[in-house]
Amino acid sequence: MNDQGGSITADDVAALAGVSRWTVNRAFKKDASISAKSREKVMKAAQELGYVPDLLATSLATDRTNLVALLVDDFANPHKLIMMERLTRILRRNGYDTLLVNTSDEEDASAALLNASQRRVDAAVLIGVSFNDQSLETALGAKRVKKLIVFARMSSNDNTISICCDDRAAMTAITQHVFSAGYRNPVFIAGPQSQSAHLQRKETFLSQWEKTTGSRPKFASVERYDPKLAYDLVAEWFRDTPKSELPDVLVCENDALAMGAIDAIRFELGLRVSEDIAVTGFDNAPQASSPHYELTTYRQPLTEMAEALVDVLEGRKRKSTLNAFQGQLIVRKSA
Amino acid sequence: MNDQGGSITADDVAALAGVSRWTVNRAFKKDASISAKSREKVMKAAQELGYVPDLLATSLATDRTNLVALLVDDFANPHKLIMMERLTRILRRNGYDTLLVNTSDEEDASAALLNASQRRVDAAVLIGVSFNDQSLETALGAKRVKKLIVFARMSSNDNTISICCDDRAAMTAITQHVFSAGYRNPVFIAGPQSQSAHLQRKETFLSQWEKTTGSRPKFASVERYDPKLAYDLVAEWFRDTPKSELPDVLVCENDALAMGAIDAIRFELGLRVSEDIAVTGFDNAPQASSPHYELTTYRQPLTEMAEALVDVLEGRKRKSTLNAFQGQLIVRKSA
DNA sequence: CAGAAATTTGCACGCGGGTGCAAAAAAATA
DNA sequence: TATTTTTTTGCACCCGCGTGCAAATTTCTG
Numbered sequence: 001m002n003d004q005g006g007s008i009t010a011d012d013v014a015a016l017a018g019v020s021r022w023t024v025n026r027a028f029k030k031d032a033s034i035s036a037k038s039r040e041k042v043m044k045a046a047q048e049l050g051y052v053p054d055l056l057a058t059s060l061a062t063d064r065t066n067l068v069a070l071l072v073d074d075f076a077n078p079h080k081l082i083m084m085e086r087l088t089r090i091l092r093r094n095g096y097d098t099l100l101v102n103t104s105d106e107e108d109a110s111a112a113l114l115n116a117s118q119r120r121v122d123a124a125v126l127i128g129v130s131f132n133d134q135s136l137e138t139a140l141g142a143k144r145v146k147k148l149i150v151f152a153r154m155s156s157n158d159n160t161i162s163i164c165c166d167d168r169a170a171m172t173a174i175t176q177h178v179f180s181a182g183y184r185n186p187v188f189i190a191g192p193q194s195q196s197a198h199l200q201r202k203e204t205f206l207s208q209w210e211k212t213t214g215s216r217p218k219f220a221s222v223e224r225y226d227p228k229l230a231y232d233l234v235a236e237w238f239r240d241t242p243k244s245e246l247p248d249v250l251v252c253e254n255d256a257l258a259m260g261a262i263d264a265i266r267f268e269l270g271l272r273v274s275e276d277i278a279v280t281g282f283d284n285a286p287q288a289s290s291p292h293y294e295l296t297t298y299r300q301p302l303t304e305m306a307e308a309l310v311d312v313l314e315g316r317k318r319k320s321t322l323n324a325f326q327g328q329l330i331v332r333k334s335a
Numbered sequence: 336m337n338d339q340g341g342s343i344t345a346d347d348v349a350a351l352a353g354v355s356r357w358t359v360n361r362a363f364k365k366d367a368s369i370s371a372k373s374r375e376k377v378m379k380a381a382q383e384l385g386y387v388p389d390l391l392a393t394s395l396a397t398d399r400t401n402l403v404a405l406l407v408d409d410f411a412n413p414h415k416l417i418m419m420e421r422l423t424r425i426l427r428r429n430g431y432d433t434l435l436v437n438t439s440d441e442e443d444a445s446a447a448l449l450n451a452s453q454r455r456v457d458a459a460v461l462i463g464v465s466f467n468d469q470s471l472e473t474a475l476g477a478k479r480v481k482k483l484i485v486f487a488r489m490s491s492n493d494n495t496i497s498i499c500c501d502d503r504a505a506m507t508a509i510t511q512h513v514f515s516a517g518y519r520n521p522v523f524i525a526g527p528q529s530q531s532a533h534l535q536r537k538e539t540f541l542s543q544w545e546k547t548t549g550s551r552p553k554f555a556s557v558e559r560y561d562p563k564l565a566y567d568l569v570a571e572w573f574r575d576t577p578k579s580e581l582p583d584v585l586v587c588e589n590d591a592l593a594m595g596a597i598d599a600i601r602f603e604l605g606l607r608v609s610e611d612i613a614v615t616g617f618d619n620a621p622q623a624s625s626p627h628y629e630l631t632t633y634r635q636p637l638t639e640m641a642e643a644l645v646d647v648l649e650g651r652k653r654k655s656t657l658n659a660f661q662g663q664l665i666v667r668k669s670a
Numbered sequence: 671c672a673g674a675a676a677t678t679t680g681c682a683c684g685c686g687g688g689t690g691c692a693a694a695a696a697a698a699t700a
Numbered sequence: 701t702a703t704t705t706t707t708t709t710g711c712a713c714c715c716g717c718g719t720g721c722a723a724a725t726t727t728c729t730g
Contacts, residue, residue, distance in 0.1 A: 007479060009716060020680055025717060035678060035726090052479070055453040056400070057716035060391045060685050067454075070435065075420035076621065078413040085410035088437035097454065100405065100435035102423035118390040119402075119432065144342060144387070227625070267626040286411065290562070291602040292627050344686060355710055360687060370696090370708060392686035395715050677726065688714085695708070700701100 008051045017045035028053050059120065066096050068313070069116035069145075073103040073128035076226045077256040079285035083127050083152065083302060090306040096122070096313065103128055117144035123313055125149045129192060129225060149312060152300060154200060154323065163308050165300045165325040171204035173329045174251065174280055174298060179212055181335060183249040183278060188219035189230060189261060190253045201253050201282065218247075222257065230260030235268035246277060249335060255281035255288050255297055262293055262334065278335035294333035301325050343386045352380035363388050394455065401431050403648070404451035404480075408438040408463035411561045412591040414620040418462050418487065418637060425641040431457070431648065438463055452479035458648055460484045464527060464560060484647060487635060489535060489658065498643050500635045500660040506539035508664045509586065509615055509633060514547055516670060518584040518613060523554035524565060524596060525588045536588050536617065553582075557592065565595030570603035583612060584670060590616035590623050590632055597628055597669065613670035629668035636660050 010024040017024065019038055026032035027042035045051075059065040068091055074080055088098045099121060103112045116124055124145045148160045155162040178186060186209065190202045202219060210216045220237065222229035230252070238246055250265075252258035258281030265271050265279070273279055281288060284299035305325055311317035345359040352359065354373055361367035362377035380386075394400040403426055409415055423433045434456060438447045444463075451459055459480045483495045490497040513521060521544065525537045537554060545551045555572065557564035565587070573581055585600075587593035593616030600606050600614070608614055616623060619634035640660055646652035 007716090011716085021717085022680060023678085026679090029718090033678065038678080052449065052453055054455065054716055056391055056395045056455055057685090058718075060395055060687095061716080061718040063685075065391070075416045078416065078621075081410045081413060081416050084435065085437060085439065088435055089440060092437060092450075097450070098435045098437075100419065100423055100433045102420060102427060102433075104420065105424060114387065115427075115432070118387055120389070120391055263626050286413075287622070291598050342686090346686085356687080357710065358708085361709090364688090368708065373708080389686055392715090393688075395717095396686080396688040398715075671730105673729085675726105675728070677724100679722100679724070681722085682720100684719085685717090686715105690713100691711090693708105693710075696705105697707080698703100698705070700703080 007054070008049045010051070010053070012049055013042060013045045013051045016049060017041045025053070063120070065120045065122055067099055067119060067121045068096050069099045069101050069113075069119075069121040069124040071101045071103050071112055071116075071124060071126045071128055074225055075102075075104060076224065076228075077254070077285070078287060079255060079283040080127065082286065086302045087125070087127075087151070087306050087309070090303065090310060094310045094313075096310070113145055113148075121145065123147035123149055125151050125309065126153075127151045129153070147312070149309065151309065152302075152305065161312055161319060161322065163305050163312070163322045163325075165305070165327045166323065167200040168204045169324075170282070170298050170300075170327055170329075171201045172208055174282075175205055175208040175212070177296070177329060177331065178249055178251060178278075178280060178335060179209070181278070183335070184213070185247045186217045186249045186251050187247040188217055188251045188253075189233065189257050190219055190221040191225045191257065192223055193221055199253060205251055217251075225254055225256045227256050227260030227263070230257040231264040231268070234261045234264035238269055243271075243276075246271075249278040249280070251280050253282060255283045255285040255295060257281070258295055258297070258334075259285075259287060259293055262295070274334050280335045284330055288330075289332070296332045296335040297330050298327055299330055300327040342389070343384045345386070345388070347384055348377060348380045348386045351384060352376045360388070398455070400455045400457055402434055402454060402456045403431050404434040404436050404448075404454075404456040404459040406436045406438050406444065406447055406451075406459060406461045406463055408444075409560055410437075410439060411559065411563075412589070412620070413622060414590060414618045415462065417621065421637045422460070422462075422486070422641050422644070425638065425645060429645045429648075431645070448480055448483075456480065458482035458484055460486050460644065461488075462486045464488070482647070484644065486644065487637075487640065496647055496654060496657065498640050498647070498657045498660075500640070500662045501658065502535040503539045504659075505617070505633050505635075505662055505664075506536045507543055509617075510540055510543040510547070512631070512664060512666065513584055513586060513613075513615060513670060514544070516613070518670070519548070520582045521552045521584045521586050522582040523552055523586045523588075524568065524592050525554055525556040526560045526592065527558055528556055534588060540586055552586075560589055560591045562591050562595030562598070565592040566599040566603070569596045569599035573604055578611075581606075581612060585612060585614045587614060587616050590618045590620040590630060592616070593630055593632070593669075594620075594622060594628055597630070609669050615670045619665055623665075624667070631667045631670040632665050633662055634665055635662040 010021045014021040014024045023038055024042050026034040027039045091098055101112045101116055113124055150160055150162040152164050154164055188202055188205050206216055220233055222233055250261050252261055258279050262273050262279050265273055265277050271277055281295045281297040284297045288295035288297050345356045348359045349356045358373055359377050361369040362374045426433055436447045436451055438444050448459055485495055485497040487499050489499055523537055523540050541551055555568055557568055585596050587596055593614050597608050597614050600608055600612050606612055616630045616632040619632045623630035623632050
């Protein structure tokens with residue numbers, strides 16, 4: 001059967017071009033030994049039939065899928081959209097497809113990883129936040145995921161590759177900005193305190209600030225990077241605090257929290273942002289530039305980081321160069 | 336070789352369990368004819384070895400991948416995150432995985448579809464906005480995508496299945512709300528005016544309003560569902576308009592536009608939302624409930640729609656029942 | 671133009687598992 | 701217990717393509 005009985009295979013093309021199936025396959029392979037003449041013949045026939053090599057069969061035969069699982073558990077943070085956009089775009093440009101795995105309602109990431117492994121993904125990339133050492137280890141136990149990569153976050157797990165910007169440098173820049181802008185009574189608002197895939201932001205801020213001023217700031221944390229949680233936290237914590245005892249700046253672990261905090265400052269406490277209490281974030285989410293927020297924040301070099309991810313997938317790139325990407329402090333009106 | 340030489344196959348399990356490979360496969364198949372005894376033996380051996388059936392091989396053999404391509408071209412709208420979350424969750428629960436395809440930088444959707452087809456996806460689901468008749472047709476020319484589904488949007492293309500809520504009913508509800516709240520001088524703000532995968536919202540609003548009041552409202556449209564574009568549109572259009580000639584309500588095609596519009600009203604025109612100009616949206620995006628926006632909007636029954644999508648994938652469900660999902664008007668302070 | 675060297679091409683077999691059918695085993699019947 | 705019926709199991713062959721090697725061509729020498 002030729003074209004209609006399902007899909008066109010290399011055999012169909014071979015028949016039309018008058019060569020063997022293997023020659024057809026070679027024509028589609030980058031650096032195969034094939035004469036220009038027969039490649040041309042094959043390509044013409046292929047085009048005529050609308051033939052395209054089947055990735056399933058290819059993957060099965062080569063044990064390489066060019067598929068990457070992207071594990072996401074945090075759909076409340078709009079910045080994730082930006083990350084997804086950047087990652088999918090750059091992966092695709094390098095020949096990889098992306099399997100989107102929602103891990104937000106599984107108590108454990110390993111089930112998700114197992115599932116991805118059944119599709120033989122070349123790597124699993126975590127841009128979620130609530131994976132901890134334990135689930136990573138369990139997942140790795142299955143051993144079928146060839147590479148496990150934590151994106152935009154540190155990981156202390158040795159079996160894991162982490163690609164992220166230099167959190168210390170970034171947070172130091174924020175700290176300096178906050179200090180030299182004259183703020184003296186900061187509070188740090190952190191996200192979930194997980195085990196392995198964590199950020200250095202809180203530690204860095206606290207220690208930097210202590211080094212500079214001699215006093216260690218207070219901090220609080222919420223369970224998820226959800227603006228609503230930050231809102232409630234700020235609202236409840238400061239509602240009955242006399243104005244003189246309020247912090248003069250809230251340093252937030254990311255923009256999602258910062259935006260929740262800003263809303264609370266305005267609508268719960270009835271105060272002005274930056275005049276009464278300043279706020280800083282992290283990520284430069286799309287909404288950060290909105291006139292409502294005008295958020296002072298830090299932009300990670302996502303494109304560069306995504307390209308490093310490709311390098312890791314292709315097996316080049318040393319592990320040591322992957323945690324020092326430099327981003328940029330973005331100063332707006334909120335602090 | 337047993338476990339370490341790569342992955343464990345059914346043969347390994349068969350050897351350990353003392354049965355043939357085919358018995359092992361049967362043990363993993365839902366309704367296969369196999370004795371309870373040998374299934375148990377197999378499962379024990381499988382567990383011991385950590386065997387899991389390979390989805391690549393299965394797909395190749397059965398011509399069914401349980402993979403769905405999700406095509407997204409609009410990463411500026413945070414509501415897309417919600418849709419992705421809902422879709423991936425429900426698809427996964429029904430045994431499907433999701434391939435995330437970013438079509439925002441391809442001039443044509445067909446390349447993306449072609450790519451997905453190489454992985455033999457069972458269906459392609461579009462939640463993007465800028466697909467038009469032509470690219471859909473081209474894509475279908477490739478014929479390798481078994482089903483093409485437009486989610487949360489109408490399509491006039493016959494080869495396409497569209498799953499969406501009853502836009503007419505929804506928009507009628509908004510129209511009635513706006514009218515009975517006393518607004519009399521509306522302007523409709525629409526997104527891109529594409530060919531096939533479009534919304535009925537604008538048409539419905541204009542005709543409903545005309546029917547009710549006798550006059551046809553003005554409208555404007557932007558090229559993408561991007562808050563910034565709506566911001567600029569509103570800012571420029573009304574900047575020099577005397578206050579008496581301003582509309583009293585902006586009816587927006589979705590929340591992304593509505594939020595941009597609100598920002599412009601406040602920060603460009605210096606007016607109050609709802610007192611001076613009211614605003615309505617559509618989607619009930621997460622930010623719609625933020626105290627900054629308090630957006631009156633309409634929530635689509637996403638879960639129900641996602642479940643209908645599964646029905647379509649499984650081949651049950653008639654086409655006629657797919658465009659009449661009923662959502663809910665959510666009244667907040669913006670209108 | 672013969673013979674050697676370099677290219678191309680064809681082919682058996684494998685990747686991991688599904689299908690239908692026939693042989694074997696177990697259960698039911700007489 | 702012998703026979704028939706039903707349930708299990710094993711097997712050949714297929715899904716579409718890649719790999720290594722040997723056979724067939726082509727190109728290069730002398």
